[in-house]
Amino acid sequence: MRLLVTGGAGFIGSAFLRRTLRGNTYTALCNADKLTYAGNLENLPGAAGDARYSLERVDIADAEEVERVFASFRPDAVVHFAAESHVDRSILSPEPVVRTNVHGTFTLLEAARRHGTPRFVHVSTDEVYGSIDEPHDADESYPLVTASPYSASKAGSDLLALSYAKTYKMNISVTRASNNYGPYQFPEKLIPLMIANALEGKELPVYGDGQQIRDWLYVDDHCSAIEAVLHKGRAGEVYNIGGSRALPNLDVVRRILEATGRGPELIKYVADRPGHDRRYAITSDKVKRETGWKPAMEFEAGLAATVNWYRDNPQWIANVRSGAYREFYEKNYAGR
Ligand code: NAD
Ligand code: DAU
Numbered sequence: 001m002r003l004l005v006t007g008g009a010g011f012i013g014s015a016f017l018r019r020t021l022r023g024n025t026y027t028a029l030c031n032a033d034k035l036t037y038a039g040n041l042e043n044l045p046g047a048a049g050d051a052r053y054s055l056e057r058v059d060i061a062d063a064e065e066v067e068r069v070f071a072s073f074r075p076d077a078v079v080h081f082a083a084e085s086h087v088d089r090s091i092l093s094p095e096p097v098v099r100t101n102v103h104g105t106f107t108l109l110e111a112a113r114r115h116g117t118p119r120f121v122h123v124s125t126d127e128v129y130g131s132i133d134e135p136h137d138a139d140e141s142y143p144l145v146t147a148s149p150y151s152a153s154k155a156g157s158d159l160l161a162l163s164y165a166k167t168y169k170m171n172i173s174v175t176r177a178s179n180n181y182g183p184y185q186f187p188e189k190l191i192p193l194m195i196a197n198a199l200e201g202k203e204l205p206v207y208g209d210g211q212q213i214r215d216w217l218y219v220d221d222h223c224s225a226i227e228a229v230l231h232k233g234r235a236g237e238v239y240n241i242g243g244s245r246a247l248p249n250l251d252v253v254r255r256i257l258e259a260t261g262r263g264p265e266l267i268k269y270v271a272d273r274p275g276h277d278r279r280y281a282i283t284s285d286k287v288k289r290e291t292g293w294k295p296a297m298e299f300e301a302g303l304a305a306t307v308n309w310y311r312d313n314p315q316w317i318a319n320v321r322s323g324a325y326r327e328f329y330e331k332n333y334a335g336r
Pocket of ligand 1: 100
């Protein structure tokens with residue numbers, strides 16, 4: 001199977017590529033990535049030396065570039081991760097978010113339609129359900145109630161993907177996962193930012209009262225679920241993927257302080273995020289029932305592994321914060 005992965009240099013896409021390159025299910029893996037600030041080829045050690053792997057530095061919202069990739073690579077399946085993924089950035093600067101997440105997804109769907117691509121998995125988020133009041137959890141039929149430009153753009157792209165499944169009878173599934181954490185996550189999201197700051201003895205900015213609830217999913221569990229949906233998911237269906245570990249943000253921050261040997265004096269309460277969703281909560285019964293997937297990582301072990309990874313990789317943190325990995329790109333990939 002020839003698999004086209006979009007956004008494979010990002011946090012989750014790179015975990016997915018590392019996983020698939022370890023196995024032998026795919027004969028060719030093409031990574032279509034624009035390499036924005038969030039795309040980092042250091043996340044893919046060894047990939048460039050694997051004959052099955054290729055990189056296409058493309059913008060998914062550019063129809064000509066996307067057509068060239070589909071025509072030359074001829075994918076049997078697409079797993080679409082590429083997105084502007086950070087809520088705070090989407091509030092500060094919505095334009096690239098709408099462009100990549102909505103128009104980029106549309107451009108890929110159109111290319112897949114033209115080329116008769118047999119399978120397409122659109123990777124989305126539980127944020128599309130918005131804030132869920134206790135004691136409810138959202139299943140896949142829950143209404144979409146979005147707060148940020150990011151979640152609205154993801155909801156729009158989900159609906160586009162589902163419309164292509166229905167109208168053009170394409171074999172497309174949508175996944176909606178909860179908050180991912182793990183190695184190689186850009187230090188702008190809660191867990192990696194707090195770990196990186198704690199390791200350096202910097203303040204940990206907690207929005208509002210810190211009692212917002214998120215459900216935490218280890219990135220490798222997310223990737224195994226996506227692969228299960230790729231092979232066993234049904235056309236036109238949505239699959240929630242949760243970690244079944246809901247925690248208030250402050251609880252997560254305190255655990256990070258403990259794991260890094262720092263004290264609570266580093267916590268700094270700052271202004272709340274505009275439109276901040278209070279609680280995310282989903283059920284994952286459908287993906288478990290239909291594909292047999294279940295998560296393997298307990299939060300305590302996953303957080304410990306993540307803290308250790310950041311502690312062992314200060315240069316990675318320094319590089320992504322400074323943008324130095326661009327030099328790595330020029331040195332290792334120029335001309336490819
Ligand atoms: P990320 O920000 O770490 O990586 C995004 C990747 O997409 C980067 O490699 C970037 O270079 C690439 N990209 C951005 N714009 C592009 C464009 N126009 N053309 C081509 N490539 C482009 O994101 P992530 O956290 O790995 O998220 C991956 C996907 O999973 C996203 O679709 C996101 O909505 C979804 N998701 C993320 C989470 C999470 O907790 N991080 C949870 C659920 C779903
Ligand atoms: O739910 C899935 C979503 O999870 C994904 O679709 C998004 O791509 C991903 O970014 C994430 O969105 P969140 O907004 O939930 O994640 P973030 O890490 O930005 O924030 C998690 C919580 O922590 C949220 O309640 C805001 C809070 N927070 C975040 C940061 C960066 C803080 O209190 N301080 C911070 O500095």
